[in-house]
Amino acid sequence: MTAVATRVRGTLGRFSPSRAARALGIPGVAAAALIAVVLTVTLLAPVLAPYDPDQPDLFNSLAGSSAAHPLGGDALGRDVLSRLMWGARTTLSGPVLIICLSTVVGTALAVTAAWAGGKVDAVVSRLLDVLFAVPGIVFALITVAVLGPGVTGVVLGLAVAYTPYVARVVRSAALRERNMPYVAAAWVQGRSAFAICVRHLLPNLRPIIVAQSVSALGFAVIDLAAISFLGLGVQPPTADWGLMVKSGLDSATRGQPLEALGAGLLIVLVVAAVIVLGDRLGKEGDQR
Amino acid sequence: MSDFVIEAAGLRKEFGQAVAVDDVSFTLSRGQSLAVVGESGSGKTTVARMLVGLETPSGGSISVCGRPRRGGRVSSAERRRRAREIQIVFQDPYSSLDKLQRIGDVVETSLALHFPLTPAERRRRALELLEAVGLAERHASMLPRQLSGGQRQRVAIARAIAVEPEVLVLDEAVAALDVSIQAQILNLLADIRERSGISYVFISHDLAVVHQISDFAVVMSGGRIVERGDTRDLLRDPQEEYTQALRAAVPRPGWKPTRRQPA
Ligand SMILES: Nc1ncnc2c1ncn2[C@@H]1O[C@H](COP(=O)(O)OP(=O)(O)OP(=O)(O)O)[C@@H](O)[C@H]1O
Numbered sequence: 001m002t003a004v005a006t007r008v009r010g011t012l013g014r015f016s017p018s019r020a021a022r023a024l025g026i027p028g029v030a031a032a033a034l035i036a037v038v039l040t041v042t043l044l045a046p047v048l049a050p051y052d053p054d055q056p057d058l059f060n061s062l063a064g065s066s067a068a069h070p071l072g073g074d075a076l077g078r079d080v081l082s083r084l085m086w087g088a089r090t091t092l093s094g095p096v097l098i099i100c101l102s103t104v105v106g107t108a109l110a111v112t113a114a115w116a117g118g119k120v121d122a123v124v125s126r127l128l129d130v131l132f133a134v135p136g137i138v139f140a141l142i143t144v145a146v147l148g149p150g151v152t153g154v155v156l157g158l159a160v161a162y163t164p165y166v167a168r169v170v171r172s173a174a175l176r177e178r179n180m181p182y183v184a185a186a187w188v189q190g191r192s193a194f195a196i197c198v199r200h201l202l203p204n205l206r207p208i209i210v211a212q213s214v215s216a217l218g219f220a221v222i223d224l225a226a227i228s229f230l231g232l233g234v235q236p237p238t239a240d241w242g243l244m245v246k247s248g249l250d251s252a253t254r255g256q257p258l259e260a261l262g263a264g265l266l267i268v269l270v271v272a273a274v275i276v277l278g279d280r281l282g283k284e285g286d287q288r
Numbered sequence: 289m290s291d292f293v294i295e296a297a298g299l300r301k302e303f304g305q306a307v308a309v310d311d312v313s314f315t316l317s318r319g320q321s322l323a324v325v326g327e328s329g330s331g332k333t334t335v336a337r338m339l340v341g342l343e344t345p346s347g348g349s350i351s352v353c354g355r356p357r358r359g360g361r362v363s364s365a366e367r368r369r370r371a372r373e374i375q376i377v378f379q380d381p382y383s384s385l386d387k388l389q390r391i392g393d394v395v396e397t398s399l400a401l402h403f404p405l406t407p408a409e410r411r412r413r414a415l416e417l418l419e420a421v422g423l424a425e426r427h428a429s430m431l432p433r434q435l436s437g438g439q440r441q442r443v444a445i446a447r448a449i450a451v452e453p454e455v456l457v458l459d460e461a462v463a464a465l466d467v468s469i470q471a472q473i474l475n476l477l478a479d480i481r482e483r484s485g486i487s488y489v490f491i492s493h494d495l496a497v498v499h500q501i502s503d504f505a506v507v508m509s510g511g512r513i514v515e516r517g518d519t520r521d522l523l524r525d526p527q528e529e530y531t532q533a534l535r536a537a538v539p540r541p542g543w544k545p546t547r548r549q550p551a
């Protein structure tokens with residue numbers, strides 16, 4: 001009974017909304033709120049979107065704002081608002097996948113290098129330096145050249161590109177953590193290297209890993225949107241913000257700017273919010 | 289079988305060009321305690337780390353409980369066996385505990401590694417150990433940041449003795465604590481030794497502290513042992529100038545702190 005009570009108190013002590021809000025500050029809370037709204041709309045797109053995003057409607061082609069279509073229609077007359085809502089799914093799920101992959105691989109590499117030290121560390125660090133020096137778009141172009149245009153190739157390419165972004169920061173934090181006396185104590189107690197890494201290093205590195213991957217997520221959104229804009233990522237007719245900027249630019253020259261504006265503005269807002277949040281999470285991690 | 293729990297012969301450690309420890313030899317008998325004293329940088333910590341296997345000697349040999357310690361890769365079963373021979377408590381009570389691990393878990397993890405206990409038995413034993421170092425049941429659910437430095441050092445001691453080692457190395461284990469807390473911890477260590485027959489390697493730069501806990505002392509300077517003998521004799525009648533200087537640095541009765549003049 002008391003054990004349960006203390007555990008509950010412990011959990012609440014670790015996360016209380018008011019404490020989290022104070023730690024994030026006003027920009028952090030605003031960013032988190034914006035992301036929460038976008039995520040909600042993304043998840044509820046099937047319910048919230050007024051129209052089928054892929055349904056052309058000749059009467060709505062390049063139409064401006066109206067009561068029925070608040071953001072008008074695109075070149076094929078598809079409802080822009082519905083396409084923005086559905087497009088969030090493709091626009092955001094790709095980057096989330098990229099960052100999940102690069103965070104898992106990057107963290108594993110970083111912790112292994114920091115733990116092993118010596119030659120292993122030297123090889124991993126050199127590899128990361130090389131990967132870091134190559135722009136992400138280049139990797140995406142290579143994988144697209146091999147796998148053909150489409151989301152899979154781009155996601156794999158960018159996952160490789162973002163791995164050093166996570167791994168370098170995590171490695172130097174892991175090196176610091178690894179030299180803490182409590183790690184030496186666990187080793188002298190006979191704990192296995194794996195258990196020390198998983199039970200001690202990873203939990204202590206978590207704030208840094210989270211902060212770094214969240215800000216990487218912001219850049220991945222831009223990269224993937226840019227690649228879709230170039231025609232190598234998400235393929236039409238799928239709704240996607242990067243593609244919508246591209247097709248919207250064309251519509252804009254024909255008098256319907258809302259598609260490009262809406263998609264462009266959403267990309268900028270989401271990226272800014274994600275980067276601000278990553279930055280705040282990083283600062284909070286530093287203070288612990 | 290010899291009754292030495294530690295036999296160190298000709299220990300040497302180089303870090304690149306620098307020689308941190310040079311030709312250090314000593315023995316420790318079961319149930320005894322050996323003090324290693326010396327100024328900062330004299331190689332004490334390096335000796336301690338070699339004893340517990342955190343550093344590989346560049347030369348010389350170490351036997352613990354009659355078994356020679358060989359370097360190189362060691363299986364985890366062998367590491368756990370060695371853990372039951374020798375444990376260590378570090379100087380800094382703030383970084384020697386994982387800040388995310390609850391106190392009860394610290395001790396339970398240690399027990400789980402070495403003894404086949406049911407969770408309930410392990411929990412009970414952990415509470416016993418915490419009690420043995422002067423902590424209460426309520427501390428078990430706390431995080432390190434909720435404890436004082438002295439309390440944390442008690443946890444580090446509980447974690448080490450949970451393994452029931454033959455030897456405990458204390459590397460400046462009380463140096464970071466207030467004088468009154470130091471005395472409490474030293475009493476606790478004396479108690480534990482009385483009850484369990486454990487042996488100590490007690491590392492300190494403070495001869496006064498050493499005097500309370502150890503029978504025998506070696507004095508280190510620049511990585512070498514410059515003097516050795518009965519702790520009492522060393523304190524009363526140090527032969528080496530260096531040891532005299534160490535003793536002079538010890539505040540004695542009648543000593544008053546002088547206010548430092550602004551430069
Ligand atoms: N990992 C290391 N790499 C390089 N040099 C080291 C390393 N560890 C210790 N040294 C050097 O070895 C010498 C002895 O250090 P050690 O920590 O053993 O001294 P100590 O007697 O414990 O000092 P203190 O009282 O300050 O703890 C020092 O000159 C130190 O700089």
Ligand SMILES: [Mg+2]
Pocket residue numbers: 332333334459460
């Ligand atoms: Mg030291």
